[in-house]
Amino acid sequence: MDVPLSWQLAKLLVSIGMVLGLGAIAVRVSPRIAGLLAGYPLGTAIALFFIGLELSPAFAAESAVHTLAGFTATLALGGGYLVCGRRDGLAGVLAGTAGGLAAFLATSLLLTQVEFSRLTGTLTTLLAIALFIRLYRRVPDVLVAARGTVTWPALVLRALLAAAIIFAITGLAHVLPPEWAGVMAAFPxxxxxxxxxxxxxxxxxxVATVIKHYPAGxxxxxxxxLCVSLTYATLGLATGTLAGFAAATVWLLGWTRLQAWRARRLAPGT
Structure with a gap:
Protein backbone atom coordinates (compact mmCIF):
# COMPACT_ATOMS: atom_id res chain seq x y z
CA MET A 1 0.00 0.00 0.00
CA ASP A 2 1.03 3.62 -0.53
CA VAL A 3 2.14 5.24 2.69
CA PRO A 4 0.78 8.81 3.15
CA LEU A 5 3.33 11.60 3.27
CA SER A 6 2.06 12.67 6.71
CA TRP A 7 2.96 9.25 8.14
CA GLN A 8 6.43 9.47 6.62
CA LEU A 9 6.98 12.92 8.12
CA ALA A 10 5.77 11.68 11.50
CA LYS A 11 8.35 8.88 11.42
CA LEU A 12 11.08 11.36 10.58
CA LEU A 13 10.21 13.85 13.33
CA VAL A 14 9.79 11.23 16.05
CA SER A 15 13.07 9.55 15.11
CA ILE A 16 14.98 12.83 15.27
CA GLY A 17 13.58 13.74 18.69
CA MET A 18 14.33 10.30 20.11
CA VAL A 19 17.99 10.22 19.09
CA LEU A 20 18.72 13.82 20.08
CA GLY A 21 17.19 13.25 23.52
CA LEU A 22 19.33 10.18 24.19
CA GLY A 23 22.43 11.97 22.96
CA ALA A 24 21.84 14.87 25.35
CA ILE A 25 21.38 12.49 28.29
CA ALA A 26 24.58 10.60 27.47
CA VAL A 27 26.67 13.78 27.41
CA ARG A 28 25.03 15.79 30.19
CA VAL A 29 24.19 12.97 32.63
CA SER A 30 26.11 9.74 32.00
CA PRO A 31 26.40 6.98 29.41
CA ARG A 32 25.18 4.50 32.06
CA ILE A 33 21.80 6.24 32.28
CA ALA A 34 21.71 6.59 28.51
CA GLY A 35 22.34 2.85 28.18
CA LEU A 36 19.43 2.06 30.48
CA LEU A 37 17.11 4.47 28.67
CA ALA A 38 18.19 3.01 25.33
CA GLY A 39 16.43 -0.13 26.51
CA TYR A 40 13.19 1.82 26.97
CA PRO A 41 10.67 1.06 24.19
CA LEU A 42 11.41 4.00 21.91
CA GLY A 43 12.67 2.74 18.56
CA THR A 44 10.85 -0.58 18.78
CA ALA A 45 7.63 1.20 19.70
CA ILE A 46 7.93 3.45 16.65
CA ALA A 47 8.66 0.51 14.35
CA LEU A 48 5.83 -1.71 15.61
CA PHE A 49 3.35 1.18 15.65
CA PHE A 50 4.00 2.15 12.04
CA ILE A 51 4.06 -1.49 10.94
CA GLY A 52 0.60 -1.80 12.46
CA LEU A 53 -0.51 1.49 10.90
CA GLU A 54 0.76 0.68 7.41
CA LEU A 55 -0.13 -3.04 7.34
CA SER A 56 -2.50 -4.07 10.14
CA PRO A 57 -2.61 -4.27 13.95
CA ALA A 58 -2.84 -8.07 13.69
CA PHE A 59 0.36 -8.23 11.59
CA ALA A 60 2.16 -5.99 14.08
CA ALA A 61 0.93 -8.10 17.01
CA GLU A 62 2.24 -11.28 15.36
CA SER A 63 5.53 -9.54 14.58
CA ALA A 64 5.85 -8.45 18.23
CA VAL A 65 5.90 -12.11 19.30
CA HIS A 66 9.09 -12.56 17.28
CA THR A 67 10.44 -9.22 18.50
CA LEU A 68 10.60 -10.79 21.97
CA ALA A 69 13.25 -13.22 20.76
CA GLY A 70 14.71 -10.64 18.38
CA PHE A 71 16.19 -8.67 21.26
CA THR A 72 18.77 -11.46 21.47
CA ALA A 73 19.99 -10.29 18.04
CA THR A 74 20.16 -6.75 19.42
CA LEU A 75 22.40 -7.95 22.24
CA ALA A 76 24.55 -9.71 19.65
CA LEU A 77 24.87 -6.43 17.74
CA GLY A 78 26.14 -4.68 20.86
CA GLY A 79 28.63 -7.45 21.47
CA GLY A 80 29.88 -7.36 17.88
CA TYR A 81 30.26 -3.58 18.01
CA LEU A 82 32.14 -3.77 21.30
CA VAL A 83 34.58 -6.38 20.03
CA CYS A 84 35.25 -4.78 16.65
CA GLY A 85 34.94 -1.08 17.43
CA ARG A 86 37.80 -0.63 19.88
CA ARG A 87 39.56 2.13 17.95
CA ASP A 88 38.61 5.78 18.26
CA GLY A 89 37.37 7.85 15.34
CA LEU A 90 35.67 6.90 12.08
CA ALA A 91 37.73 3.72 11.68
CA GLY A 92 36.37 2.42 14.96
CA VAL A 93 32.80 3.34 14.01
CA LEU A 94 33.04 1.52 10.68
CA ALA A 95 34.65 -1.56 12.20
CA GLY A 96 32.17 -1.62 15.07
CA THR A 97 29.24 -1.20 12.69
CA ALA A 98 30.46 -4.00 10.45
CA GLY A 99 30.96 -6.34 13.39
CA GLY A 100 27.68 -5.39 15.01
CA LEU A 101 25.61 -5.79 11.85
CA ALA A 102 27.24 -9.11 11.04
CA ALA A 103 26.40 -10.41 14.53
CA PHE A 104 22.85 -9.04 14.30
CA LEU A 105 22.13 -10.60 10.90
CA ALA A 106 23.68 -13.96 11.79
CA THR A 107 21.67 -14.17 15.01
CA SER A 108 18.51 -12.98 13.24
CA LEU A 109 18.89 -15.72 10.63
CA LEU A 110 18.99 -18.32 13.39
CA LEU A 111 16.04 -16.81 15.25
CA THR A 112 13.78 -16.70 12.20
CA GLN A 113 14.18 -20.46 11.79
CA VAL A 114 12.42 -21.03 15.13
CA GLU A 115 8.67 -20.81 15.70
CA PHE A 116 8.62 -18.76 18.89
CA SER A 117 5.74 -18.32 21.29
CA ARG A 118 5.49 -15.43 23.74
CA LEU A 119 6.96 -17.66 26.46
CA THR A 120 9.86 -19.13 24.48
CA GLY A 121 10.72 -15.78 22.88
CA THR A 122 10.86 -14.08 26.28
CA LEU A 123 12.91 -16.88 27.85
CA THR A 124 15.39 -16.80 24.97
CA THR A 125 16.12 -13.11 25.49
CA LEU A 126 16.20 -13.44 29.29
CA LEU A 127 18.92 -16.08 28.96
CA ALA A 128 20.80 -13.84 26.53
CA ILE A 129 20.54 -10.89 28.95
CA ALA A 130 22.03 -12.96 31.76
CA LEU A 131 24.84 -14.12 29.47
CA PHE A 132 25.77 -10.66 28.23
CA ILE A 133 25.61 -9.07 31.69
CA ARG A 134 28.12 -11.68 32.82
CA LEU A 135 30.33 -11.11 29.75
CA TYR A 136 30.34 -7.34 30.32
CA ARG A 137 31.01 -7.40 34.07
CA ARG A 138 34.63 -6.27 33.65
CA VAL A 139 33.94 -3.47 31.15
CA PRO A 140 34.79 -0.21 33.01
CA ASP A 141 32.31 2.65 33.45
CA VAL A 142 33.57 5.79 31.74
CA LEU A 143 31.95 9.23 32.10
CA VAL A 144 32.11 11.84 29.36
CA ALA A 145 32.33 15.59 29.75
CA ALA A 146 29.98 17.89 27.84
CA ARG A 147 31.61 19.58 24.86
CA GLY A 148 29.84 22.85 24.13
CA THR A 149 26.88 23.05 21.82
CA VAL A 150 25.68 20.45 19.37
CA THR A 151 26.95 21.09 15.84
CA TRP A 152 24.88 20.97 12.69
CA PRO A 153 26.83 18.02 11.23
CA ALA A 154 26.07 16.01 14.37
CA LEU A 155 22.39 16.94 14.16
CA VAL A 156 22.20 15.93 10.51
CA LEU A 157 24.03 12.65 11.13
CA ARG A 158 21.70 11.69 13.99
CA ALA A 159 18.63 12.58 11.95
CA LEU A 160 19.77 10.61 8.91
CA LEU A 161 20.72 7.53 10.92
CA ALA A 162 17.49 7.37 12.91
CA ALA A 163 15.27 8.12 9.93
CA ALA A 164 17.07 5.64 7.68
CA ILE A 165 16.69 2.81 10.19
CA ILE A 166 13.00 3.54 10.84
CA PHE A 167 12.20 3.77 7.13
CA ALA A 168 14.20 0.62 6.34
CA ILE A 169 12.47 -1.48 9.00
CA THR A 170 8.94 -0.32 8.23
CA GLY A 171 9.61 -0.60 4.49
CA LEU A 172 10.95 -4.15 4.77
CA ALA A 173 7.85 -5.12 6.77
CA HIS A 174 5.84 -4.72 3.55
CA VAL A 175 7.76 -7.54 1.85
CA LEU A 176 8.89 -9.72 4.76
CA PRO A 177 6.90 -12.29 6.78
CA PRO A 178 6.01 -11.45 10.40
CA GLU A 179 8.99 -13.46 11.70
CA TRP A 180 11.53 -11.25 9.94
CA ALA A 181 9.53 -8.06 10.47
CA GLY A 182 9.44 -8.79 14.21
CA VAL A 183 13.16 -9.46 14.48
CA MET A 184 13.95 -6.33 12.44
CA ALA A 185 11.75 -4.30 14.81
CA ALA A 186 14.12 -5.36 17.61
CA PHE A 187 16.99 -3.51 15.92
CA PRO A 188 18.41 -0.91 18.35
CA VAL A 207 30.52 3.52 23.88
CA ALA A 208 31.61 0.39 25.73
CA THR A 209 29.90 1.73 28.87
CA VAL A 210 26.60 2.25 27.02
CA ILE A 211 26.78 -1.27 25.58
CA LYS A 212 27.63 -2.69 29.01
CA HIS A 213 24.45 -1.30 30.61
CA TYR A 214 22.14 -1.89 27.66
CA PRO A 215 21.14 -5.48 28.64
CA ALA A 216 19.85 -4.27 32.03
CA GLY A 217 17.39 -1.96 30.28
CA LEU A 226 4.79 -8.71 25.20
CA CYS A 227 2.02 -6.23 25.98
CA VAL A 228 1.48 -5.02 22.40
CA SER A 229 1.54 -8.60 21.11
CA LEU A 230 -1.51 -9.18 23.33
CA THR A 231 -3.30 -5.85 22.82
CA TYR A 232 -2.75 -4.57 19.26
CA ALA A 233 -5.19 -6.96 17.62
CA THR A 234 -7.87 -6.55 20.30
CA LEU A 235 -7.55 -2.99 21.61
CA GLY A 236 -6.09 -1.25 18.57
CA LEU A 237 -2.84 0.60 18.00
CA ALA A 238 -3.42 3.66 20.19
CA THR A 239 -4.68 1.83 23.28
CA GLY A 240 -2.23 -1.02 22.79
CA THR A 241 0.70 1.41 22.57
CA LEU A 242 -0.37 3.21 25.74
CA ALA A 243 -0.75 -0.14 27.53
CA GLY A 244 2.70 -1.17 26.34
CA PHE A 245 4.32 2.01 27.63
CA ALA A 246 2.50 1.61 30.94
CA ALA A 247 3.83 -1.93 31.33
CA ALA A 248 7.35 -0.84 30.41
CA THR A 249 7.24 2.07 32.84
CA VAL A 250 6.10 -0.15 35.72
CA TRP A 251 8.99 -2.52 35.03
CA LEU A 252 11.51 0.31 34.73
CA LEU A 253 10.38 1.89 38.00
CA GLY A 254 10.58 -1.47 39.75
CA TRP A 255 14.04 -2.15 38.33
CA THR A 256 15.27 1.27 39.41
CA ARG A 257 13.98 0.72 42.94
CA LEU A 258 15.67 -2.70 43.06
CA GLN A 259 18.98 -1.23 41.90
CA ALA A 260 18.79 1.50 44.54
CA TRP A 261 18.04 -1.05 47.25
CA ARG A 262 20.98 -3.22 46.20
CA ALA A 263 23.28 -0.18 46.15
CA ARG A 264 22.26 0.70 49.71
CA ARG A 265 22.88 -2.86 50.91
CA LEU A 266 26.33 -2.95 49.31
CA ALA A 267 27.35 0.50 50.53
CA PRO A 268 30.13 0.55 53.18
CA GLY A 269 28.88 0.81 56.77
CA THR A 270 25.45 -0.69 56.06
Whole structure:
Protein backbone atom coordinates (compact mmCIF):
# COMPACT_ATOMS: atom_id res chain seq x y z
CA MET A 1 0.00 0.00 0.00
CA ASP A 2 1.03 3.62 -0.53
CA VAL A 3 2.14 5.24 2.69
CA PRO A 4 0.78 8.81 3.15
CA LEU A 5 3.33 11.60 3.27
CA SER A 6 2.06 12.67 6.71
CA TRP A 7 2.96 9.25 8.14
CA GLN A 8 6.43 9.47 6.62
CA LEU A 9 6.98 12.92 8.12
CA ALA A 10 5.77 11.68 11.50
CA LYS A 11 8.35 8.88 11.42
CA LEU A 12 11.08 11.36 10.58
CA LEU A 13 10.21 13.85 13.33
CA VAL A 14 9.79 11.23 16.05
CA SER A 15 13.07 9.55 15.11
CA ILE A 16 14.98 12.83 15.27
CA GLY A 17 13.58 13.74 18.69
CA MET A 18 14.33 10.30 20.11
CA VAL A 19 17.99 10.22 19.09
CA LEU A 20 18.72 13.82 20.08
CA GLY A 21 17.19 13.25 23.52
CA LEU A 22 19.33 10.18 24.19
CA GLY A 23 22.43 11.97 22.96
CA ALA A 24 21.84 14.87 25.35
CA ILE A 25 21.38 12.49 28.29
CA ALA A 26 24.58 10.60 27.47
CA VAL A 27 26.67 13.78 27.41
CA ARG A 28 25.03 15.79 30.19
CA VAL A 29 24.19 12.97 32.63
CA SER A 30 26.11 9.74 32.00
CA PRO A 31 26.40 6.98 29.41
CA ARG A 32 25.18 4.50 32.06
CA ILE A 33 21.80 6.24 32.28
CA ALA A 34 21.71 6.59 28.51
CA GLY A 35 22.34 2.85 28.18
CA LEU A 36 19.43 2.06 30.48
CA LEU A 37 17.11 4.47 28.67
CA ALA A 38 18.19 3.01 25.33
CA GLY A 39 16.43 -0.13 26.51
CA TYR A 40 13.19 1.82 26.97
CA PRO A 41 10.67 1.06 24.19
CA LEU A 42 11.41 4.00 21.91
CA GLY A 43 12.67 2.74 18.56
CA THR A 44 10.85 -0.58 18.78
CA ALA A 45 7.63 1.20 19.70
CA ILE A 46 7.93 3.45 16.65
CA ALA A 47 8.66 0.51 14.35
CA LEU A 48 5.83 -1.71 15.61
CA PHE A 49 3.35 1.18 15.65
CA PHE A 50 4.00 2.15 12.04
CA ILE A 51 4.06 -1.49 10.94
CA GLY A 52 0.60 -1.80 12.46
CA LEU A 53 -0.51 1.49 10.90
CA GLU A 54 0.76 0.68 7.41
CA LEU A 55 -0.13 -3.04 7.34
CA SER A 56 -2.50 -4.07 10.14
CA PRO A 57 -2.61 -4.27 13.95
CA ALA A 58 -2.84 -8.07 13.69
CA PHE A 59 0.36 -8.23 11.59
CA ALA A 60 2.16 -5.99 14.08
CA ALA A 61 0.93 -8.10 17.01
CA GLU A 62 2.24 -11.28 15.36
CA SER A 63 5.53 -9.54 14.58
CA ALA A 64 5.85 -8.45 18.23
CA VAL A 65 5.90 -12.11 19.30
CA HIS A 66 9.09 -12.56 17.28
CA THR A 67 10.44 -9.22 18.50
CA LEU A 68 10.60 -10.79 21.97
CA ALA A 69 13.25 -13.22 20.76
CA GLY A 70 14.71 -10.64 18.38
CA PHE A 71 16.19 -8.67 21.26
CA THR A 72 18.77 -11.46 21.47
CA ALA A 73 19.99 -10.29 18.04
CA THR A 74 20.16 -6.75 19.42
CA LEU A 75 22.40 -7.95 22.24
CA ALA A 76 24.55 -9.71 19.65
CA LEU A 77 24.87 -6.43 17.74
CA GLY A 78 26.14 -4.68 20.86
CA GLY A 79 28.63 -7.45 21.47
CA GLY A 80 29.88 -7.36 17.88
CA TYR A 81 30.26 -3.58 18.01
CA LEU A 82 32.14 -3.77 21.30
CA VAL A 83 34.58 -6.38 20.03
CA CYS A 84 35.25 -4.78 16.65
CA GLY A 85 34.94 -1.08 17.43
CA ARG A 86 37.80 -0.63 19.88
CA ARG A 87 39.56 2.13 17.95
CA ASP A 88 38.61 5.78 18.26
CA GLY A 89 37.37 7.85 15.34
CA LEU A 90 35.67 6.90 12.08
CA ALA A 91 37.73 3.72 11.68
CA GLY A 92 36.37 2.42 14.96
CA VAL A 93 32.80 3.34 14.01
CA LEU A 94 33.04 1.52 10.68
CA ALA A 95 34.65 -1.56 12.20
CA GLY A 96 32.17 -1.62 15.07
CA THR A 97 29.24 -1.20 12.69
CA ALA A 98 30.46 -4.00 10.45
CA GLY A 99 30.96 -6.34 13.39
CA GLY A 100 27.68 -5.39 15.01
CA LEU A 101 25.61 -5.79 11.85
CA ALA A 102 27.24 -9.11 11.04
CA ALA A 103 26.40 -10.41 14.53
CA PHE A 104 22.85 -9.04 14.30
CA LEU A 105 22.13 -10.60 10.90
CA ALA A 106 23.68 -13.96 11.79
CA THR A 107 21.67 -14.17 15.01
CA SER A 108 18.51 -12.98 13.24
CA LEU A 109 18.89 -15.72 10.63
CA LEU A 110 18.99 -18.32 13.39
CA LEU A 111 16.04 -16.81 15.25
CA THR A 112 13.78 -16.70 12.20
CA GLN A 113 14.18 -20.46 11.79
CA VAL A 114 12.42 -21.03 15.13
CA GLU A 115 8.67 -20.81 15.70
CA PHE A 116 8.62 -18.76 18.89
CA SER A 117 5.74 -18.32 21.29
CA ARG A 118 5.49 -15.43 23.74
CA LEU A 119 6.96 -17.66 26.46
CA THR A 120 9.86 -19.13 24.48
CA GLY A 121 10.72 -15.78 22.88
CA THR A 122 10.86 -14.08 26.28
CA LEU A 123 12.91 -16.88 27.85
CA THR A 124 15.39 -16.80 24.97
CA THR A 125 16.12 -13.11 25.49
CA LEU A 126 16.20 -13.44 29.29
CA LEU A 127 18.92 -16.08 28.96
CA ALA A 128 20.80 -13.84 26.53
CA ILE A 129 20.54 -10.89 28.95
CA ALA A 130 22.03 -12.96 31.76
CA LEU A 131 24.84 -14.12 29.47
CA PHE A 132 25.77 -10.66 28.23
CA ILE A 133 25.61 -9.07 31.69
CA ARG A 134 28.12 -11.68 32.82
CA LEU A 135 30.33 -11.11 29.75
CA TYR A 136 30.34 -7.34 30.32
CA ARG A 137 31.01 -7.40 34.07
CA ARG A 138 34.63 -6.27 33.65
CA VAL A 139 33.94 -3.47 31.15
CA PRO A 140 34.79 -0.21 33.01
CA ASP A 141 32.31 2.65 33.45
CA VAL A 142 33.57 5.79 31.74
CA LEU A 143 31.95 9.23 32.10
CA VAL A 144 32.11 11.84 29.36
CA ALA A 145 32.33 15.59 29.75
CA ALA A 146 29.98 17.89 27.84
CA ARG A 147 31.61 19.58 24.86
CA GLY A 148 29.84 22.85 24.13
CA THR A 149 26.88 23.05 21.82
CA VAL A 150 25.68 20.45 19.37
CA THR A 151 26.95 21.09 15.84
CA TRP A 152 24.88 20.97 12.69
CA PRO A 153 26.83 18.02 11.23
CA ALA A 154 26.07 16.01 14.37
CA LEU A 155 22.39 16.94 14.16
CA VAL A 156 22.20 15.93 10.51
CA LEU A 157 24.03 12.65 11.13
CA ARG A 158 21.70 11.69 13.99
CA ALA A 159 18.63 12.58 11.95
CA LEU A 160 19.77 10.61 8.91
CA LEU A 161 20.72 7.53 10.92
CA ALA A 162 17.49 7.37 12.91
CA ALA A 163 15.27 8.12 9.93
CA ALA A 164 17.07 5.64 7.68
CA ILE A 165 16.69 2.81 10.19
CA ILE A 166 13.00 3.54 10.84
CA PHE A 167 12.20 3.77 7.13
CA ALA A 168 14.20 0.62 6.34
CA ILE A 169 12.47 -1.48 9.00
CA THR A 170 8.94 -0.32 8.23
CA GLY A 171 9.61 -0.60 4.49
CA LEU A 172 10.95 -4.15 4.77
CA ALA A 173 7.85 -5.12 6.77
CA HIS A 174 5.84 -4.72 3.55
CA VAL A 175 7.76 -7.54 1.85
CA LEU A 176 8.89 -9.72 4.76
CA PRO A 177 6.90 -12.29 6.78
CA PRO A 178 6.01 -11.45 10.40
CA GLU A 179 8.99 -13.46 11.70
CA TRP A 180 11.53 -11.25 9.94
CA ALA A 181 9.53 -8.06 10.47
CA GLY A 182 9.44 -8.79 14.21
CA VAL A 183 13.16 -9.46 14.48
CA MET A 184 13.95 -6.33 12.44
CA ALA A 185 11.75 -4.30 14.81
CA ALA A 186 14.12 -5.36 17.61
CA PHE A 187 16.99 -3.51 15.92
CA PRO A 188 18.41 -0.91 18.35
CA UNK A 189 16.97 2.10 16.55
CA UNK A 190 17.66 4.44 19.44
CA UNK A 191 20.92 2.90 20.64
CA UNK A 192 22.84 2.53 17.37
CA UNK A 193 22.84 6.23 16.37
CA UNK A 194 23.80 7.03 19.97
CA UNK A 195 26.79 4.68 19.72
CA UNK A 196 27.93 6.29 16.48
CA UNK A 197 27.70 9.85 17.81
CA UNK A 198 29.42 8.99 21.10
CA UNK A 199 32.12 7.09 19.25
CA UNK A 200 32.86 9.97 16.88
CA UNK A 201 32.83 12.67 19.54
CA UNK A 202 34.17 10.95 22.67
CA UNK A 203 35.89 7.75 21.56
CA UNK A 204 35.34 4.05 22.15
CA UNK A 205 35.45 4.00 25.97
CA UNK A 206 32.03 5.59 26.70
CA VAL A 207 30.52 3.52 23.88
CA ALA A 208 31.61 0.39 25.73
CA THR A 209 29.90 1.73 28.87
CA VAL A 210 26.60 2.25 27.02
CA ILE A 211 26.78 -1.27 25.58
CA LYS A 212 27.63 -2.69 29.01
CA HIS A 213 24.45 -1.30 30.61
CA TYR A 214 22.14 -1.89 27.66
CA PRO A 215 21.14 -5.48 28.64
CA ALA A 216 19.85 -4.27 32.03
CA GLY A 217 17.39 -1.96 30.28
CA UNK A 218 15.94 -4.62 28.01
CA UNK A 219 13.34 -5.65 30.60
CA UNK A 220 11.26 -2.61 29.63
CA UNK A 221 11.45 -3.57 25.97
CA UNK A 222 10.37 -7.13 26.74
CA UNK A 223 7.39 -5.85 28.73
CA UNK A 224 6.43 -3.52 25.90
CA UNK A 225 6.66 -6.12 23.13
CA LEU A 226 4.79 -8.71 25.20
CA CYS A 227 2.02 -6.23 25.98
CA VAL A 228 1.48 -5.02 22.40
CA SER A 229 1.54 -8.60 21.11
CA LEU A 230 -1.51 -9.18 23.33
CA THR A 231 -3.30 -5.85 22.82
CA TYR A 232 -2.75 -4.57 19.26
CA ALA A 233 -5.19 -6.96 17.62
CA THR A 234 -7.87 -6.55 20.30
CA LEU A 235 -7.55 -2.99 21.61
CA GLY A 236 -6.09 -1.25 18.57
CA LEU A 237 -2.84 0.60 18.00
CA ALA A 238 -3.42 3.66 20.19
CA THR A 239 -4.68 1.83 23.28
CA GLY A 240 -2.23 -1.02 22.79
CA THR A 241 0.70 1.41 22.57
CA LEU A 242 -0.37 3.21 25.74
CA ALA A 243 -0.75 -0.14 27.53
CA GLY A 244 2.70 -1.17 26.34
CA PHE A 245 4.32 2.01 27.63
CA ALA A 246 2.50 1.61 30.94
CA ALA A 247 3.83 -1.93 31.33
CA ALA A 248 7.35 -0.84 30.41
CA THR A 249 7.24 2.07 32.84
CA VAL A 250 6.10 -0.15 35.72
CA TRP A 251 8.99 -2.52 35.03
CA LEU A 252 11.51 0.31 34.73
CA LEU A 253 10.38 1.89 38.00
CA GLY A 254 10.58 -1.47 39.75
CA TRP A 255 14.04 -2.15 38.33
CA THR A 256 15.27 1.27 39.41
CA ARG A 257 13.98 0.72 42.94
CA LEU A 258 15.67 -2.70 43.06
CA GLN A 259 18.98 -1.23 41.90
CA ALA A 260 18.79 1.50 44.54
CA TRP A 261 18.04 -1.05 47.25
CA ARG A 262 20.98 -3.22 46.20
CA ALA A 263 23.28 -0.18 46.15
CA ARG A 264 22.26 0.70 49.71
CA ARG A 265 22.88 -2.86 50.91
CA LEU A 266 26.33 -2.95 49.31
CA ALA A 267 27.35 0.50 50.53
CA PRO A 268 30.13 0.55 53.18
CA GLY A 269 28.88 0.81 56.77
CA THR A 270 25.45 -0.69 56.06
Missing amino acids: ISMYPLLVILHLTHGAAP LGALLCYA
